Amino acid sequence: MRGSHLPFLLLVTVTVFSVITHASHNEIRRRRSIELSSAQKLITDNRLPTDIEPLSYILDLRPDFESSTFSGRIRINLTWKAESKIIELHSHYDLQIDETNVQVRLLGADDLSKGKLVDIRRTDRLPKRPVFQVYLKEPLKNGTKCELEINFNGHIWEHAEGLFKGSYTNENGAKVTYLATQNRPNYARKLFPCFDEPAFKVPYTVSISRPSNYTTIFHSTILSTEKLENKTGYVVDHFKTTEPLSTFAFGFIISQLTKVNATPTDLLKPKINIWARKDLHGDLADVYEKVSITLKSIQNYWNIDFPLSEVNLVAAPGLSTVKPIDNFGLILFKESDLVNQGYYLIAQELVYQWLGTWITPYWWTDAHVNKAIAGFLAASTANEIDNGKEFDGKWPMTVLYSIYYEFSKRYPHSRITAMKQETTCSKTELVLRMLNYTLGADTFKNGLRKLFKKEECKDLFITDDVWKYLTQQAHADKSLPEDVTVNEIATSWITKDxxxxxxxxxxxxxxxxxxxxxxxxxxxxxxxxxxxxxxxxxxxxxxxxxxxxxxxxxxxxxxxxxxxxxxxxxxxxxxxxxxxxxxxxxxxxxxxxxxxxxxxxxxxxxxxxxxxxxxxxxxxxxxxxxxxxxxxxxxxxxxxxxxxxxxxRDHLVWNPVFTFIDHIGRHIDMSNVHKKFEIYVRILLTPLYEELGPVPQEHEEKWKDNLRSLAKTFLCRAGYKPCIEEAQIAYHKWMDSENPNEGNPVSNQFICPVFKWGTLEEWEFGLQRVINFPPSRKQSERTYLLKTLAGCPISKGKIERLLNITILQQNGNFTENDLFLIFSMLSGGSSGYTTLFNFLQQNWDQIKRNFKEKTNLWDNLISSATGVFTTQEGYDMVSNLYAKHQGEFGSADHIIEKSLKNIKEETKWSDANLPVIENWLNDYLKTVDVKDQKFL
Missing domain, CATH: 2.60.40.1910 (Immunoglobulin-like)
Incomplete structure (x- = not known):
């Protein structure tokens, strides 16, 4: 995965029958690492037995573009580390194996046994695990070497897992398809039977077929190409044997993308290739220089050359993955990531080439620490190159604040389980940043470099290795007391949510x-x-x-x-x-x-x-x-x-201000204190906004426009007249258009102020646009309009109008998903949830009838209408509703009980804090002039 400032280590090509010289997989297994419980739960995988290990793969893949299928044959050279008669390896459920033709041959040292077939008793697919088993008639002894041969077939996926396809329209308007692989973290088993664990690193000898007018980009160079006799228009490329790779680092792309003309750089090694569709070439000309600058910075940090002679970066059209697909020497980016981004994403993917692919994490728990190191070094590299311009100086504050909020919840990740992996890695990245400062940047850097100098299992690492080498360096540099280890420090942070x-x-x-x-x-x-x-x-x-x-x-x-x-x-x-x-x-x-x-x-x-x-x-x-x-x-x-x-006037100091205005404002907006708080917000933000000016200046920094936008948004919420008038002028252009249903010419920033502070007529116009929304337009536009229709108004009449149409009249233009969205948006402010509560109370019987068969909607309505109050007044309202309709809540009975419990807790907060807030605001407002005609 990543390197150091050592002399370049030549990666000698390993022949297919050779024995890997690094420590065995079994030996590594006995080593212990920090168990990141949160990481383990996110990548669930059962480890294979330790008695048989792969030495190399000989792989022949034959993709068929027309049928979206592929066939293949794999020969895996195995070594027995303990006596066993069962060969277990990974194979996805959707990979079809020709079980009748599975063969095992001895690779004996003497000519008599070499090539001899081993008797197979049976083969088996485990029903609940993606594992294929080969049962031999007799056990083979420790030290035996065999070749396992398997023929298989599989599907080419539409989504980015295993072998998948993508498409784009070329410069001539024709649709063009390409095939690519995504084997991280453990999807190689969807492509071929294998030992799909990161610690199994072996060389590959690969042949891949393709249409003759396509190009295959792989880890190694082509040795020869020949026509396929049984497939017209197809050829097969035979590639040079690769260096040892983990299965997740194996990958290729078959496409008609072409190489962007290289611009001269002073980087001698590795050779950089950028691939893209032709009409994008002009937008990627500067990527060579970006990659060159980034590579030099990372090489300087690791003090070791890039571990390959060539690196290919591909702008993959329509790539749907959130992050790039990284293979050893081959990285697939979204086109926009290469065209628009700065240095961070490129740096992160290049760091992965050293630390992650070359020096590989032993197991998935170690991969999380690896990702954190890559993130930290990528951010440091990008900041060093452009003086923080890419992040506007916000790294790592944006990540840090979100971590503070998530881990201070009663139940972290309870609402966003999918984010657990990201927050775990982000927290680890922040711990690394802390160590970089407290140990000293040179100590931290030299400690990480030791990963590339270690003698044992040179191309694998476990988390403990990172802490061990940092400790050694810190003790040598006397930046950490002798009785303290980095392992102790890091463990105390990483193992807790x-x-x-x-x-x-x-x-x-x-x-x-x-x-x-x-x-x-x-x-x-x-x-x-x-x-x-x-x-x-x-x-x-x-x-x-x-x-x-x-x-x-x-x-x-x-x-x-x-x-x-x-x-x-x-x-x-x-x-x-x-x-x-x-x-x-x-x-x-x-x-x-x-x-x-x-x-x-x-x-x-x-x-x-x-x-x-x-x-x-x-x-x-x-x-x-x-x-x-x-x-x-x-x-x-x-x-x-x-x-x-x-x-x-520094935007970094202002960023948390907008967060607390939002959080506190929402919490107190049902109380009388809120009006005074809004005056305070106006006094706070008006000088800043007026100094920045209403429109961006030529060549101004990006942060200024972001700060202006935030200040304007919060001033609009507080009733800043210039903002509202500007929004209404823009909105009336839409209202005055001949065919308003055909499109919305109004910027999103103007819609909420109009719906909040504008007339009922303006709001009603928006409602009719939702009702009459043509199916030919993007549904996301309708969704945004509906969100603002529900979430922005403070007028009881507007909200009741929406509830009458959707709940009582059950207008057919609104789906159940629309109602879920409306309830969610109304729960965001006191005007919304108070009106919703009163509407429920006044129309109880009819709503109960309408939602009789819609339990999910009923439950969501009760939650949104009762669960957000924060004062004693709100508690009394919900309590009275519960008492009046005792036994009628059905499936939502537990929900309103939970609401009462939560409101009681929030009421304690309000009773303790609202008087303090009000007293401070009263004293403060006496010292300032609050008469301002610019506010409603």
Whole structure:
């Protein structure tokens, strides 16, 4: 997968009958690694027995474009590591094996036994596992070598798994089909019978057929080509034997794509090839330079040359995968990824070539750490090349904030199970970033380089290898105490679906502080099981006001999985401290009120905003608000931390502001405090928006337009007249058009302000466009229109009109999916869910009749109408409804009971925090002029 700054290691071609010289698969199996339970659940696979291993594959594949099928023959050279009479290997259920012609031949050392057929008792397909078994009549001894031969047939898939097909329209308007493979993580078994585990790395000798006017791009060069006698217009290419590969790294593409003319670069090795359809060539001319720059940067980091002499990057038309398909020396990208993106995606895929494909993770749990390393190094490479322009400086904050929110839930991933793998990898990537800072960048880099110098199992690694070599380097460089290992540190973070929060309580007279850690829980109630048992190794990086040095991130000390610890020698009582500056570790930090207020005061000075860097200003703001939301900090203190924002113009510091405006605004929008909060938002955002101006300037940075858009969106929500008037002007062009059903000329940004603040006539026009939406247009446009029709209005009349048509009248233009969408959008704001609740209460009998046979809709309606209240008033409303219709809720009985329980918890929050928020807003609004004719 990836390399170091060693001299280039020549990859000698291994002949098909040779024995691999690296440590055996069995030997590796006995080594232990961190068990990432979350990772294991995501890639479920049973390991094959350890008594027989592959030495090499001889593979002949014959795809048929016309029938979307393929046939093949594979000869696998095997070695017995223990006596056995059962050969087990992977074969997908859809791969058809010719079981009558399976053969096993001895590959003996003497001429008498060589080539002799071994008697087979039977073959079998396991019903619940993608495994094919060959039972021999007699067991073979340890050290025996045989060749297993299997003929098979399979389907060419429409989706990107195994061998799949794609298509595009060429420059002449003709449809062109191509075939490609996607074998990651364990789809090679859909293509041919094999030992489909990452640690089995063997050479391949491959032949692949193709139409004569197509080209096959594979890992190795073509030795010869010959016509197929039994298939007119087809030829077969015979390729040079590859270096040892895992099955997931094996791949090819058969297409009519052509090579983009290479632009000169100063990169001598490897040779770079870019493949694409002809009419895209002009857009890809600069990719050679991008790849060259990226390769040089990565080679410099690893201190080792690229492990292949050639790399092929393919712009695959219509590729449906979320991420590129990476094989050793062959990477398939979406066209847009190569045309539009910067350096990150290219860097990530090239890092995978060193660490992932060349140096390969032993098992899927190790692959997650591998992915995290690739992500971290790719981001570092991209930032180094373009000074952070690709990310607008947001890496890793965007990822970090989402991790904070996910892991502070009562049940992480409960709503988005498919995201678990991504968040696990992202958290590991953040831990690597923390180690890079706390150990030192050179120590971290040199520790990773050791992966390529290790003597045992040189081309495989387990997670423990990463931590072991980082520890060795850190001890040698004296950047980690001798009694501490990186394994201990990393394990404490990676094996939990949680993050800690650190609290710093200062004793100003004694110049000390008690620093404590516990599980960070933002979502209420904080009743997570076993939270008292969770502890982390936490680096305490300390900045003090009398020494504002933000270039040394060596920990003041480590919290070694202890509940609390004492900091000493702190500054005087008029000086603040900052722990975990620049988000070095993925954890929020709380302080005593006095330290927070010292920080708030300092940030309101010009010196303070200059001395405290961007990421740390953003962190302080983000931590304060989220700790207040979680109930761990007074909202008065959190609001004080926003006072410096009237001077702040860095978009990275503003990003968390929009999040907390949204979160807090939604939470309190049923209370009387909300109107005062909206005034505060207007005062906060208006100077920023007016300074940025209403339209982008020529050649301005991307972040400015993004910041302008966010400020405008939230000002529109708060009733900013210029925004609403602009939206209505644009919207009326649609209303005045002759055929409004033919298309929507209005930008999406204008629709919600019109539906929220505009007239009933304007809203009704939108409703009619949904009702009369022509099937020839994209349904996504209708979906967006319906979402805004339901989710944006604050007018009770508009919402009731929509509910009457869809629920009572059961208008046939609205599907059940539409109703689910409407309920979901109404639950997003108090106007929506309060109106929905009252509508349910007033029309109970008819709604019950209409939904009698629609249990899912009924349950969803009850959840949306009762589950989002946050005050005692809301609790009383839902409680009275429950009492009045006791026994009538049917399948939704448990839902309203859960709603009452949740509302009671939220009511506690409101009772505790709304008075504090209101008192702070009252005091603040006395100091500012709130008369502004620009707002409704």
């Amino acid at each position: 949680r993050l800690p929060v650190v609290s710093v309580e200062r004793d100003y007279a004694a110049k000390t502080a008690v620093v404590s850690q516990r599980v960070y829980l933002r979502e209420r109630p904080h009743d997570v099981p076993e939270q008292d048992k969770m502890l982390w190794w936490i680096p305490l990086i300390l900045i003090t006001q009398d020494n504002l040095s933000f270039n040394n991130f060596k920990p003041y000390l480590w919290m070694k999985k202890t509940r609390d610890i004492i900091l000493t020698n702190l500054p005087a009582d008029d000086k603040f401290v900052i722990v975990n500056p620049e988000e070095i570790g993925p954890f929020p930090v709380n302080y005593d009120t006095k330290n927070w207020n010292l920080l708030a005061s300092y940030l309101q000075t010009e010196e303070g905003r200059k001395q405290i860097p961007t990421y740390t200003r953003a962190k302080l703001l983000h931590d304060a608000w989220n700790l207040a939301y979680a109930g761990d900090l007074s909202f008065a203190t959190a609001f004080n931390m926003t006072l410096f924002m009237k001077f702040e």
